[in-house]
Amino acid sequence: MSNETTGAYLQVDNLVKYFGNDKAVDGISFGIPEGAFLTLLGPSGCGKTTTLMSIAGLHTIDGGRIKVGDTVFTSPKEGLFLPPEKRDIGMVFQSYAIWPHMTVAENVAYPLEIRKIEQPEIDDRVADVLKLVGLTAEADKLATNLSGGQQQRASLARAIVSKPRLLLFDEPLSNLDLKLREQMRVELKRIQNEVGITSIYVTHDQSEALVMSDEIIVMSKGKIEQRGGPVEIYSRPVNEYVSNFIGVANLLKGKVLEVNEPGQGLFELAQDGKQVQMPCQLSPGIAAGEDAVLSVRPENVHAVREKDGDTTLEGEVTFAIFLGSHVDCRVQWGDFEWKVIAHPRTRLKAGEKVYLKFDPEHTLAVQP
Ligand SMILES: Nc1ncnc2c1ncn2[C@@H]1O[C@H](COP(=O)(O)OP(=O)(O)OP(=O)(O)O)[C@@H](O)[C@H]1O
Ligand SMILES: [Mg+2]
Numbered sequence: 001m002s003n004e005t006t007g008a009y010l011q012v013d014n015l016v017k018y019f020g021n022d023k024a025v026d027g028i029s030f031g032i033p034e035g036a037f038l039t040l041l042g043p044s045g046c047g048k049t050t051t052l053m054s055i056a057g058l059h060t061i062d063g064g065r066i067k068v069g070d071t072v073f074t075s076p077k078e079g080l081f082l083p084p085e086k087r088d089i090g091m092v093f094q095s096y097a098i099w100p101h102m103t104v105a106e107n108v109a110y111p112l113e114i115r116k117i118e119q120p121e122i123d124d125r126v127a128d129v130l131k132l133v134g135l136t137a138e139a140d141k142l143a144t145n146l147s148g149g150q151q152q153r154a155s156l157a158r159a160i161v162s163k164p165r166l167l168l169f170d171e172p173l174s175n176l177d178l179k180l181r182e183q184m185r186v187e188l189k190r191i192q193n194e195v196g197i198t199s200i201y202v203t204h205d206q207s208e209a210l211v212m213s214d215e216i217i218v219m220s221k222g223k224i225e226q227r228g229g230p231v232e233i234y235s236r237p238v239n240e241y242v243s244n245f246i247g248v249a250n251l252l253k254g255k256v257l258e259v260n261e262p263g264q265g266l267f268e269l270a271q272d273g274k275q276v277q278m279p280c281q282l283s284p285g286i287a288a289g290e291d292a293v294l295s296v297r298p299e300n301v302h303a304v305r306e307k308d309g310d311t312t313l314e315g316e317v318t319f320a321i322f323l324g325s326h327v328d329c330r331v332q333w334g335d336f337e338w339k340v341i342a343h344p345r346t347r348l349k350a351g352e353k354v355y356l357k358f359d360p361e362h363t364l365a366v367q368p
Pocket of ligand 2: 047049050
């Protein structure tokens with residue numbers, strides 16, 4: 001898999017970082033164009049923060065090269081290390097990290113003061129950025145008197161006021177309650193869009209990644225599993241790990257029997273003595289005869305009462321919960337329980353016999 005982007009603005013090549021004998025980041029490479037919003041998504045401990053800190057220069061790295069525009073930030077092989085304060089990066093963290101003894105305006109002005117910018121310009125820029133994040137009315141309040149959401153807006157204002165060449169976010173919304181978090185996602189994305197600063201955003205929250213990102217890199221154990229846009233990551237996961245991490249999927253082991261056209265084939269499921277074959281899309285690199293995992297999203301499994309030429313397997317509804325817009329069902333087939341999202345008009349009930357249909361477009365054979 002190549003993660004090189006020709007002419008990328010930020011280019012990370014083969015980044016390696018150890019803590020003692022443990023490899024926290026294991027040779028990852030990616031490039032992003034100027035102005036883009038890229039998210040690093042993955043479970044706790046997969047190396048997201050370490051990658052971000054390496055870009056910020058708060059960690060030295062053990063191998064690889066990081067470059068922004070024409071400036072090499074770090075390259076141990078070439079003996080290059082640009083100190084963090086020379087990298088011109090804005091950061092927003094999970095903890096609010098604003099100074100409690102200063103007002104909101106003073107907090108936001110600080111990065112401009114250390115750059116020795118003239119006072120009238122500081123005043124103008126602080127006013128502009130406070131307006132952008134919706135804190136004009138709070139300008140003269142002490143930072144500690146703000147709510148959590150307002151404190152994160154103030155942190156964001158402080159990070160962008162000096163127009164840095166890169167913005168790094170490390171789980172900035174995770175201390176906020178769900179409702180505020182959902183509101184802030186949209187807000188933060190709008191502001192990033194408006195200022196156009198290239199951003200890397202770290203989260204372990206998949207819905208946050210899907211909502212906010214131009215592109216997502218899914219990581220596990222210091223490596224990149226997949227990179228793509230939100231739709232691609234969700235609808236074309238390349239392996240079991242990504243299918244499972246993003247959204248909900250029915251995942252069953254089996255074998256690819258044949259490859260017809262490129263990217264399409266026939267999958268054989270074997271479960272509890274039952275065998276079924278179905279047409280599927282193939283992830284890159286899967287050949288005929290190989291073991292693979294079938295991945296089907298619940299909304300792509302269709303449960304019907306009448307058997308017809310397109311139904312592939314027969315099961316029994318174990319439960320069906322009516323949720324207004326859809327019905328959340330489970331269908332037992334051998335020892336596997338299918339997760340199925342059904343239309344509310346189907347009125348499926350626990351105990352009923354049903355037939356499952358699959359749309360070959362949305363039935364994937366992925367790498368184990
Ligand atoms: N300063 C450190 N000293 C020693 N080990 C560290 C240090 N920082 C991180 N690690 C280890 O490196 C690995 C990656 O950690 P990292 O903080 O990058 O994960 P993460 O993806 O940000 O996780 P989380 O979602 O929990 O924040 C983990 O195994 C962690 O224990
Ligand atoms: Mg982290």
